[in-house]
Amino acid sequence: MNSVNWLIRMLLIFFLSYFSFSADTITLDHSIQDNTDQVIVSAGNIFALGFFSPGSSTNRYVGIWYYQIPVKTVVWVANRDNPINDTSGILRIDARGNLALFQGNQTLPVWSTNISIAGAGSTFAQIQDSGNLVLIQRNNGNAVLWQSFGYPTNTWLSYMKVGFNLRTGLNQSYTSWKSPDDPGVGNISFTMNSGVSPQLVLYKGSIPVWRSGTWTGKMWSGLPEMAQNFLINVSFVDTDDELSFSCDWKDASLIARYVTNETGVTQRILWNNASQSWIISNSVPNDQCDFYGHCGTNGYCNPYLGISSDQAAENDQLSSSSQTAGKGQELRKSTRERGSTCFN
Ligand SMILES: *[C@@H]1O[C@H](CO)[C@@H](O)[C@H](O)[C@H]1NC(C)=O
Ligand SMILES: *[C@@H]1O[C@H](CO)[C@@H](O)[C@H](O)[C@H]1NC(C)=O
Ligand SMILES: *[C@@H]1O[C@H](CO)[C@@H](O)[C@H](O)[C@H]1NC(C)=O
Ligand SMILES: *[C@@H]1O[C@H](CO)[C@@H](O)[C@H](O)[C@H]1NC(C)=O
Ligand SMILES: *[C@@H]1O[C@H](CO)[C@@H](O)[C@H](O)[C@H]1NC(C)=O
Ligand SMILES: *[C@@H]1O[C@H](CO)[C@@H](O)[C@H](O)[C@H]1NC(C)=O
Numbered sequence: 001m002n003s004v005n006w007l008i009r010m011l012l013i014f015f016l017s018y019f020s021f022s023a024d025t026i027t028l029d030h031s032i033q034d035n036t037d038q039v040i041v042s043a044g045n046i047f048a049l050g051f052f053s054p055g056s057s058t059n060r061y062v063g064i065w066y067y068q069i070p071v072k073t074v075v076w077v078a079n080r081d082n083p084i085n086d087t088s089g090i091l092r093i094d095a096r097g098n099l100a101l102f103q104g105n106q107t108l109p110v111w112s113t114n115i116s117i118a119g120a121g122s123t124f125a126q127i128q129d130s131g132n133l134v135l136i137q138r139n140n141g142n143a144v145l146w147q148s149f150g151y152p153t154n155t156w157l158s159y160m161k162v163g164f165n166l167r168t169g170l171n172q173s174y175t176s177w178k179s180p181d182d183p184g185v186g187n188i189s190f191t192m193n194s195g196v197s198p199q200l201v202l203y204k205g206s207i208p209v210w211r212s213g214t215w216t217g218k219m220w221s222g223l224p225e226m227a228q229n230f231l232i233n234v235s236f237v238d239t240d241d242e243l244s245f246s247c248d249w250k251d252a253s254l255i256a257r258y259v260t261n262e263t264g265v266t267q268r269i270l271w272n273n274a275s276q277s278w279i280i281s282n283s284v285p286n287d288q289c290d291f292y293g294h295c296g297t298n299g300y301c302n303p304y305l306g307i308s309s310d311q312a313a314e315n316d317q318l319s320s321s322s323q324t325a326g327k328g329q330e331l332r333k334s335t336r337e338r339g340s341t342c343f344n
């Protein structure tokens with residue numbers, strides 16, 4: 001065989017193996033291993049899924065984080081209460097077609113999507129630009145069999161729900177990490193109360209520390225400012241099958257997340273590209289709106305939005321120009337201490 005033939009053969013083998021999976025999926029033939037730092041990345045390079053250690057811990061977890069944000073920010077954790085104590089972890093499609101995480105060559109997984117699947121061998125997992133990890137069955141019209149959005153950890157992203165799937169009994173609630181070093185289920189939770197008049201409730205253990213009030217058809221009664229909502233699309237579903245609330249940003253370029261933090265608050269956190277840092281734009285409870293007279297006698301306080309559309313424009317300006325970190329500091333200061341939550 002001459003060298004040109006050899007080269008063509010090698011190239012062919014390379015391309016065949018390269019195109020047999022795409023970089024955002026885990027298939028029967030393509031798993032990811034911790035010891036080689038493998039990750040999968042969503043099609044638009046928004047989110048990555050791989051192994052990580054939180055804070056100062058050396059334990060290994062499978063998680064999802066923002067791919068392009070330099071401060072590693074984990075939005076979902078698979079094995080949050082079952083860490084792996086070395087780097088032998090491997091995440092693969094198992095014989096039943098589930099996505100499963102194994103320590104080394106052990107036969108029992110430390111975590112699994114754990115659903116019953118008819119027709120094994122035809123499933124694959126995919127990380128999507130929304131941050132959702134989905135298990136898809138190819139020979140079943142690409143049906144989504146399982147999704148990480150159904151099993152939230154501490155972070156509420158656009159299009160994720162808080163509430164209940166009443167058919168399956170799935171309880172989509174947000175629970176804090178135990179600490180920055182331990183993503184295990186902590187004792188702060190953000191959940192939908194499923195009573196006669198559903199509302200959002202933040203619990204410290206079993207003690208409610210904040211309530212949204214009931215749904216009026218447009219907004220939560222405890223958050224009347226939602227009526228002035230120019231920034232967020234909201235969706236409240238109350239049917240026989242589902243009771244849920246979700247929202248998404250009209251400006252899809254905003255990078256925003258809500259986090260139920262182990263300190264006992266749920267915070268809305270926005271990425272400021274100019275300062276390359278996260279900014280807490282509001283939080284419940286203990287929002288500045290809780291302080292009597294915060295906005296003066298003629299002003300009202302907007303704990304829901306936290307930023308007005310003017311502020312959003314300012315944010316946009318900040319993120320699209322090459323401002324210094326100082327401006328970001330100022331924005332944070334004015335957002336937190338005074339201004340944009342007050343309207344006249
Ligand atoms: C690591 O985990 C494995 C499996 O759970 C266990 O057998 C082993 O003792 C652990 N090693 C250390 C150093 O804790
Ligand atoms: C798994 O088993 C194979 C073959 O038995 C071995 O070569 C490999 O080192 C093992 N991997 C781990 C992480 O134990
Ligand atoms: C899978 O589900 C079964 C039944 O609910 C449970 O007993 C088992 O522990 C689960 N396995 C994993 C790896 O989560
Ligand atoms: C849903 O889960 C949350 C968090 O674990 C919990 O506080 C709440 O009681 C659950 N709700 C129901 C109806 O089971
Ligand atoms: C929450 O957990 C922390 C530490 O795990 C504990 O100190 C605290 O008492 C708990 N709080 C409640 C309300 O259960
Ligand atoms: C938000 O709602 C508006 C108007 O209902 C709609 O045009 C837009 O597509 C929605 N945006 C997203 C991101 O869903």
Ligand SMILES: *[C@@H]1O[C@H](CO)[C@@H](O)[C@H](O)[C@H]1NC(C)=O
Pocket residue numbers: 177179180259261262263
């Ligand atoms: C919770 O908030 C504290 C203080 O702002 C922060 O240091 C910590 O990293 C947050 N925890 C998580 C899991 O983001």
Ligand SMILES: *[C@@H]1O[C@H](CO)[C@@H](O)[C@H](O)[C@H]1NC(C)=O
Pocket residue numbers: 273274276319320321
């Ligand atoms: C974000 O900031 C970086 C530099 O800090 C810049 O290169 C990039 O173009 C900015 N992106 C956007 C969307 O403004």
